[in-house]
Amino acid sequence: MTSVSVKDLRLSFGQVTVLDQLNLDIQEGEFLVLLGSSGCGKSTLLNCIAGLLDITDGQIFINGRNVTWDEPKDRGIGMVFQSYALYPQMTVEKNLSFGLKVAKLPQAEIDKRVKRAAEILQIGPLLKRKPSELSGGQRQRVAIGRALVRDVDVFLFDEPLSNLDAKLRSELRVEIKRLHQSLKNTMIYVTHDQIEALTLADRIAIMKGGVIQQLADPNTIYNAPKNMFVAGFIGSPSMNFLKGEIAAAVDGKPVFVAEGVTFSLDGYRTGEPLLPGRRVVLGVRPEHVKVDEPGVAAAERHEAVVDIEEPMGADNLLWLKNAGHTMAVRTAGSRRFSPGTKVRLSFDMSLASLFDAATEERI
Amino acid sequence: MSDRGHLKKTNLAATAPASITTAGPMTGLADGPRGAKPRRMLSTRTVIVYGTLFVAAAYYLLPLYVMIVTSLKGMPEIRLGNIFAPPLEVTFEPWVKAWSSACTGLNCDGLSRGFWNSVLITVPSTVVSIAIASVNGYALSNWRFKGADAFFTILVVGAFIPYQVMIYPIVIILREIGLYGSLYGLIIVHTIFGMPILTLLFRNYFAGLPEELFKAARVDGAGFWGIYFKIMVPMSLPIFVVAMILQVTGIWNDFLMGVVFTRPEYYPMTVQLNNIVNSVQGVKEYNVNMAATILTGAVPLLVYFVSGRLFVRGIAAGAVKG
Known part of the structure; x- marks a missing residue:
């Protein structure tokens, strides 16, 4: 069953249209991540769903109910903000119970819900403290608790981990995932961090300029990006892009030809015919380039020179120069290369991506 | 200053046998200042800063001082003309009068x-x-x-x-x-x-x-x-x-x-x-x-x-x- 549904959403401020003709369906219990760089409209979309922004046109449904004109409190949502947004003058307990008091719930019910949220998030000992006496991680836990006590169907997270340091971020990330696994609520999570998106999401919606570029599960997003923006946005370091064109080899099979290099496109799977002469961009992820791989046919090998080596512990990142191209390659951390070393590269074409040079869409 | 440096040097020399063996990398470095930097109380800077502050404070406080002093004097004492002098005989009569009986026009119930x-x-x-x-x-x-x-x-x-x-x-x-x-x-x-x-x-x-x-x-x-x-x-x-x-x-x-x-x-x-x-x-x-x-x-x-x-x-x- 659909939990949240956005239909033909348009949002304009005066002459500026921020979101236009936006459609999005989120299944019940799904963890959807809205991913994009700042200014892409992801937080705006979340605010529209929450009812904190009045939309210009379109409809929003939550649990089958049209909530387009409803106040935030009536939409059945709980929200967690980047800056925690805890009421500084209230204790943790009051912060958690504020919304319930406003809704005039009986005190026994309020106590029960606060106690349950405190147990789930392990903030019981902090209930009597003020937010200023908490660490960043504890504050964000309380903020999640405030959404939890509302007993809602849909959780909205607006970059909840961006204000935390790296270690806390990865800890809380796991906790949010655990929370989702045990509660099974629908969650919509806005972030600009691709690691958060890939690790948490059931599906990721990548946004740019107010438009959803691709909506798919993390694996598809990573391995079969729909266009060059998605391909370049996901993955660190970014996918290597080589501009070139398709040509026909002697045996009639298509090959990719760029300045000084030729790759067979034999293993590439696509529904479209690869017609010779088409201008394309070949995208290969750093970990899909093999270095000095034994048993590769001589025709499939390409020489390159190690420019810079970045050992990262588990991995070893190489920046290679190859006939005017720069290329990032990820190898095992145990393999070391000193700058200037000549290496032989080979690609696994079944894991590569091919884009049309003009439309930047995947072929 | 040089005296202190000298003292330190002799101190170090006295404990040298113990420290020289461990402080290998230190050898060859001249001994010099150590610890907190000494502060001079009477530098040009402090004199100018405090001097300016004092003058500014006096400029604003002096009128207040004259007002308070004058308000505590009787009229005969004021007529002597020493406006900066402290009152010889402190009286609160003017305060009482100002509050309750000074006249403005026909009303004589003060402020x-x-x-x-x-x-x-x-x-x-x-x-x-x-x-x-x-x-x-x-x-x-x-x-x-x-x-x-x-x-x-x-x-x-x-x-x-x-x-x-x-x-x-x-x-x-x-x-x-x-x-x-x-x-x-x-x-x-x-x-x-x-x-x-x-x-x-x-x-x-x-x-x-x-x-x-x-x-x-x-x-x-x-x-x-x-x-x-x-x-x-x-x-x-x-x-x-x-x-x-x-x-x-x-x-x-x-x-x-x-x-x-x-x-x-x-x-x-x-x-x-x-x-x-x-x-x-x-x-x-x-x-x-x-x-x-x-x-x-x-x-x-x-x-x-x-x-x-x-x-x-x-x-x-x-x-x-x-």
């Missing part, structure tokens, strides 16, 4: 009448103007209603129009609604004149509070007044204190409005003071005048002393967040 008038004017004007302005500022910064920008622009322009331009029209307006010459008329005038600058103050303070707090409160279901009273006001004590100080001192020290919009029986303390000091008949009683002036200025001074710390904090908080 006390003006004091209570000023209290009756200042308290309601301050409370009402802050109450309205804070809600204005809250609505302007958090609830983007239609025409908010136009409303705000008009208000800000209002803050820069000189009072004198508006005096005559306001006299006519008050006359037409029948409040001219009463305390209520003056209270309304003060409330309105305080509105632009106070609204600006509150709007900017509220705009500096994190927007997400406001959003969180909306998700929690609080409405316009719920958010104002339960979230915004408790977070805004400093700015309320700043507004209070601005209004109390501004209204208490006001002379022009008081003299224009009220009748003699409602004159505020400042007008009363002027009438005492500037009375043309009889002997100029400098000691009474000084006491009366200090009494009039006492209320704003007290407000500053009591809430000065919060005042600074409020201004600073606004500055950092704005």
Whole structure:
């Protein structure tokens, strides 16, 4: 069953249209991540769903109910903000119970819900403290608790981990995932961090300029990006892009030809015919380039020179120069290369991506 | 200085056998200053800084000193002309007279009448103007209603129009609604004149509070007044204190409005003071005048002393967040 549904959403401020003709369906219990760089409209979309922004046109449904004109409190949502947004003058307990008091719930019910949220998030000992006496991680836990006590169907997270340091971020990330696994609520999570998106999401919606570029599960997003923006946005370091064109080899099979290099496109799977002469961009992820791989046919090998080596512990990142191209390659951390070393590269074409040079869409 | 360095060197030499073996990398480095850098008490810089501060402080404190000293002298002693000399015989007679029996025209009950008038004017004007302005500022910064920008622009322009331009029209307006010459008329005038600058103050303070707090409160279901009273006001004590100080001192020290919009029986303390000091008949009683002036200025001074710390904090908080 659909939990949240956005239909033909348009949002304009005066002459500026921020979101236009936006459609999005989120299944019940799904963890959807809205991913994009700042200014892409992801937080705006979340605010529209929450009812904190009045939309210009379109409809929003939550649990089958049209909530387009409803106040935030009536939409059945709980929200967690980047800056925690805890009421500084209230204790943790009051912060958690504020919304319930406003809704005039009986005190026994309020106590029960606060106690349950405190147990789930392990903030019981902090209930009597003020937010200023908490660490960043504890504050964000309380903020999640405030959404939890509302007993809602849909959780909205607006970059909840961006204000935390790296270690806390990865800890809380796991906790949010655990929370989702045990509660099974629908969650919509806005972030600009691709690691958060890939690790948490059931599906990721990548946004740019107010438009959803691709909506798919993390694996598809990573391995079969729909266009060059998605391909370049996901993955660190970014996918290597080589501009070139398709040509026909002697045996009639298509090959990719760029300045000084030729790759067979034999293993590439696509529904479209690869017609010779088409201008394309070949995208290969750093970990899909093999270095000095034994048993590769001589025709499939390409020489390159190690420019810079970045050992990262588990991995070893190489920046290679190859006939005017720069290329990032990820190898095992145990393999070391000193700058200037000549290496032989080979690609696994079944894991590569091919884009049309003009439309930047995947072929 | 060189003496100390020398001493240290010999000290080090005495313990050398133990340390030299472990402090291998240190060998070859000359021994020199160690530990905290010594501070000189009487450098040119400190003399200039403290000298300037002292002169500035004296410049402002001297008149106050003369006022206090003069107010504690009897008239014969004042006639000697030594205005800086401390009183030979301390008397509180001038203070009592200034408060309860100095004459202004036909009334001979001193400043006390003006004091209570000023209290009756200042308290309601301050409370009402802050109450309205804070809600204005809250609505302007958090609830983007239609025409908010136009409303705000008009208000800000209002803050820069000189009072004198508006005096005559306001006299006519008050006359037409029948409040001219009463305390209520003056209270309304003060409330309105305080509105632009106070609204600006509150709007900017509220705009500096994190927007997400406001959003969180909306998700929690609080409405316009719920958010104002339960979230915004408790977070805004400093700015309320700043507004209070601005209004109390501004209204208490006001002379022009008081003299224009009220009748003699409602004159505020400042007008009363002027009438005492500037009375043309009889002997100029400098000691009474000084006491009366200090009494009039006492209320704003007290407000500053009591809430000065919060005042600074409020201004600073606004500055950092704005």
